[in-house]
Structures are given as structure tokens and as C-alpha cells.
Amino acid sequence: MAALDLFGRRWSLRILWELRAGPLGFRPLQKRCDDMSSSVMRQRLTELLDAQVIHQLPDSRYELTPLGQEARHALNPLARWAEHWAATTDPHGADRTDDRSFGGVPHADTVGEEMPEGKP
Numbered sequence: 001m002a003a004l005d006l007f008g009r010r011w012s013l014r015i016l017w018e019l020r021a022g023p024l025g026f027r028p029l030q031k032r033c034d035d036m037s038s039s040v041m042r043q044r045l046t047e048l049l050d051a052q053v054i055h056q057l058p059d060s061r062y063e064l065t066p067l068g069q070e071a072r073h074a075l076n077p078l079a080r081w082a083e084h085w086a087a088t089t090d091p092h093g094a095d096r097t098d099d100r101s102f103g104g105v106p107h108a109d110t111v112g113e114e115m116p117e118g119k120p
Contacts, residue, residue, distance in 0.1 A: 006051055011036055011044050013075070016064065019054060020072050023063035 007013055011033060018024065018032040030041050045062060048054045053068040064072060 002051075006047060006053075007071075009044065009047065011040060012048065015041075015044055015048060016053065016068060016072055017075070017079075019062060019064050019068070023057055023061035025059075025061045029062060 007016075014033050015029065018029055024032070026041065026045075030036060030038065033041070045054070048068075049056065052065055053071060054062050055065050056062055
């Protein structure tokens with residue numbers, strides 16, 4: 001249950017999501033996370049570092065560890081469901097949660113994957 005506590009904290013999943021394409025420094029990561037406060041960002045990064053889900057490179061950027069990559073892959077079905085949910089609740093796509101709403105960078109791990117027929 002410790003993982004649920006960690007990932008249930010505000011911004012934790014967002015940080016993992018934003019690091020999926022590769023390492024980011026503190027400021028670029030903060031920008032991608034809707035300019036969250038520096039103190040909250042530091043706290044979440046410390047928690048994710050302690051959990052060994054991310055690590056800090058010598059140049060101070062943060063990246064996912066192999067364990068963090070596994071967590072990212074585990075989130076893919078949730079990301080696909082979120083896209084389906086957004087399309088269902090807002091057919092015009094105003095609240096879409098796909099890759100374009102997270103920095104405009106498409107990622108092969110979520111883009112183009114089809115939903116199994118009859119499943120959201």
C-alpha cells in the first residue's frame with residue numbers, strides 16, 4: 001500500500017508522466033507541471049527519489065529509474081481510459097487528457113494504441 005500512498009499524493013503521477021520522454025531539470029519539469037510551487041515540487045521529487053522511482057543525474061536533471069519505467073508502463077491503460085473518458089464526457093475534446101495536453105510531445109507508448117473492442 002506504500003505505492004498507493006506515494007502515487008496518491010498530488011503531483012506524484014504528473015511528475016512521472018512528464019519524465020516519460022526523458023530527463024528534465026527542475027525548472028522545465030516545474031513548467032510542465034503547471035508551475036507547481038517549488039516547495040511542493042521539491043517535496044515530491046524527494047519522495048520519488050527516496051522510493052527509487054526517479055534518480056538525479058550528475059547534471060541535476062531527473063529521470064525515471066527502471067522501477068519508474070515499470071510504473072509508467074503500468075499507467076498506460078489508465079491514460080488510454082482517460083482519453084476514452086474525456087471523449088465520452090466531452091465529444092469536442094475540450095478536456096482531453098492525451099499527450100497533446102502534456103507538453104505537446106506524442107509518445108509511442110500511448111499514441112496509436114487501440115482499445116480492446118467493447119472496453120473503455
